[in-house]
Amino acid sequence: xxxxxxxxxxxxxxxxxxxxxxxxxxxxxxxxxxxxxxxxxxxxxxxxxxxxxxxxxxxxxxxxxxxxxxxxxxxxxxxxxxxxxxxxxxxxxxxxxxxxxxxxxxxxxxxxxxxxxxxxxxxxxxxxxxxxxxxxxxxxxxxxxxxxxxxxxxxxxxxxxxxxxxxxxxxxxxxxxxxxxxxxxxxxxxxxxxxxxxxxxxxxxxxxxxxxxxxxxxxxxxxxxxxxxxxxxxxxxxxxxxxxxxxxxxxxxxxxxxxxxxxxxxxxxxxxxxxxxxxxxxxxx
Amino acid sequence: xxxxxxxxxxxxxxxxxxxxxxxxxxxxxxxxxxxxxxxxxxxxxxxxxxxxxxxxxxxxxxxxxxxxxxxxxxxxxxxxxxxxxxxxxxxxxxxxxxxxxxxxxxxxxxxxxxxxxxxxxxxxxxxxxxxxxxxxxxxxxxxxxxxxxxxxxxxxxxxxxxxxxxxxxxxxxxxxxxxxxxxxxxxxxxxxxxxxxx
Numbered sequence: 417x418x419x420x421x422x423x424x425x426x427x428x429x430x431x432x433x434x435x436x437x438x439x440x441x442x443x444x445x446x447x448x449x450x451x452x453x454x455x456x457x458x459x460x461x462x463x464x465x466x467x468x469x470x471x472x473x474x475x476x477x478x479x480x481x482x483x484x485x486x487x488x489x490x491x492x493x494x495x496x497x498x499x500x501x502x503x504x505x506x507x508x509x510x511x512x513x514x515x516x517x518x519x520x521x522x523x524x525x526x527x528x529x530x531x532x533x534x535x536x537x538x539x540x541x542x543x544x545x546x547x548x549x550x551x552x553x554x555x556x557x558x559x560x561x562x563x564x565x566x567x568x569x570x571x572x573x574x575x576x577x578x579x580x581x582x583x584x585x586x587x588x589x590x591x592x593x594x595x596x597x598x599x600x601x602x603x604x605x606x607x608x609x610x611x612x613x614x615x616x617x618x619x620x621x622x623x624x625x626x627x628x629x630x631x632x633x634x635x636x637x638x639x640x641x642x643x644x645x646x647x648x649x650x651x652x653x654x655x656x657x658x659x660x661x662x663x664x665x666x667x668x669x670x671x672x673x674x675x676x677x678x679x680x681x682x683x684x685x686x687x688x689x690x691x692x693x694x695x696x697x698x699x700x701x
Numbered sequence: 702x703x704x705x706x707x708x709x710x711x712x713x714x715x716x717x718x719x720x721x722x723x724x725x726x727x728x729x730x731x732x733x734x735x736x737x738x739x740x741x742x743x744x745x746x747x748x749x750x751x752x753x754x755x756x757x758x759x760x761x762x763x764x765x766x767x768x769x770x771x772x773x774x775x776x777x778x779x780x781x782x783x784x785x786x787x788x789x790x791x792x793x794x795x796x797x798x799x800x801x802x803x804x805x806x807x808x809x810x811x812x813x814x815x816x817x818x819x820x821x822x823x824x825x826x827x828x829x830x831x832x833x834x835x836x837x838x839x840x841x842x843x844x845x846x847x848x849x850x851x852x853x854x855x856x857x858x859x860x861x862x863x864x865x866x867x868x869x870x871x872x873x874x875x876x877x878x879x880x881x882x883x884x885x886x887x888x889x890x891x892x893x894x895x896x897x898x899x
Contacts, residue, residue, distance in 0.1 A: 456741035457889035459767075459812060460837055460868060463775025499874055501881040529832065529870045532775075541881065560816055560834040561776055568775065595824045 473571035495523025495656030496678035510701035523656030524554025524624030530562025589623035591633035645669035742891025784808035841866030858897035
């Protein structure tokens, strides 16, 4: 009896003491956790993504397929956003001023260190575009856990989709990241993609490393360029990687190679295609 | 003046005696001074391990073994970390509670896995990528609160700490993109407990 009489006030006092700080603490924690989903980081190479940041390639292709088709398709080719976030934001402002653009192609090196955090930052910037965007994987995107994150966040490393009169074929050309083991680029896959074109759509192959670059497997350069030249609907092909505008018919085989520059060099390309022709315009911002 | 000095010496003496009374002698020098368990901080979901503290208790050096389960990281990652924390000020409170309001420290972590390199393979030209993917140096500031206790006739201490940290690759990203990136984009929080065998 006496014991409870002594203990009860103490417990009540303790309860009162705890109530307010506890409320404050839980409110504070709730605020911290909701205001910033990156508050706690477990490893630079973790691959944690919110659902809204997953399968972006499929989601963006779905958006593109809803777009109206006209005789001429206009799209933007940009690339190498690696550690140039401020410049990439300026790119978005410039790209949003363009007329009649259907979508944006990112030519790879989305990230610099292959970190999930970097992919998220670039996606945050690119979602401010008025247009959907799709990507091809760059060599920097393969570093560390980069290619695993790319798969989760964007999707397959080799893929294709059709829009209007065009087919876009995205191929991983970053041979050096695979120790030049002969597997990259996947020539067999590319051949199958180019052969499977019953509607005779213009076919535009997009890669990061161009075949004449030292990072492209020397043993696969000829098979690759001959595969492109052998496909009747391939008139031009698009790349990034060298951080400069560059173009030419380098293999005298009727296929034009176009390289877009980096975000750091503040440039991108506007490409227009129609049945039987295309044009490329360089833009500096 | 002499009187005061005498008083101080006396007090120190009493304090020293009080510390010795009924307590076991100091442990062997090579035994760790404390164990830590940490949540987050880019060295694992949970990491833990032993550490040593300088004689004046301001400098702690820890060897932590961290694990990130696939459930929380998308990939299961094992990391070892060497970290050193300097907490220059101690404020004593009632009931042998105390706070160390400010800490600053640095760490070097190593994450295991065939996809991570300390030295890039020979098929890359020298300097092709300038950073090592397995090793991450980082830095943090923080603070802690603790209490000295006597458990089973042994002097022990419990501490709770927090750290706000970042690492080299994020720092360089921030420095070059101050318009897009804010400090909170590169800083993350970690929380930990320390059990000290003083």
